[in-house]
Amino acid sequence: MTIAFESPDQPDVIALIADLDVYQDTLYPPESRHALDLASLKLPNVLFAVARDVEGHAIxxxxxVLHSDFGELKRMYVSPRGRGQGVAKKLMSQLESRARDVGCKLIKLETGPYQHEALALYESTGYERRGPFGDYANDPLSVFMQKRIAT
Known part of the structure; x- marks a missing residue:
């Protein structure tokens, strides 16, 4: 498996993001989903990483998203065929490392309460629960977390 910073505007990556959207559509109503679209993922303040299997397929x-005082983790997803191999932890590690390299000290995220595997992953990698941040409202279908990545 390899992880690299790539453009999200590639057919296999677009398909991966579409799979994530379909999955989240089964869990949450539209008003409780806060996904970035493809154009937003291509902005200069966004670090976007892709994990690929040994055959080069996006998994x-x-x-x-880098803001002036924190980064926000978005669009974390591992396809079913890539799960159980540590892909998500490696992706997060690479993203956090690159964010730290550009001066980011704090990562925040919003996820949903029905994504038990994601919550377990975030907690196991040092993220702690917090209240809403930025433009997010308090929503029973949102879980907010953060992690300091630099002192």
């Missing part, structure tokens, strides 16, 4: 992705 995971994630992004960090």
């Amino acid at each position: 995971g992705c994630g992004a960090i």
Whole structure:
């Protein structure tokens, strides 16, 4: 498996993101989903990483949107065929490392309460629950977390 910072505007990555959207559509109503679209993922303040299997197929992705005082983890997803191999942890590690390299000290995220595997992953990698941030409202279908990545 390899992880690299790539453009999200590639057919296999677009398909991966579409799979994530379909999955989240089964869990949450539209007003409780806060996904970035493809154009937003291509902005210069976004770090976008792709995990690929040994055959070069996209099996995971994630992004960090860099703001002036924190980064926001977005679009973390590993396809079913890539799960159980540590792909998500490796993606997060690469994203956090690159964010730290550009001066980011704090990562925040919003996820949903029905994504038990994601919550377990975030907690196991040092993320702690917090209240809403930025433009997010308090929503029973949102879980907010953060992690300091630099002192």
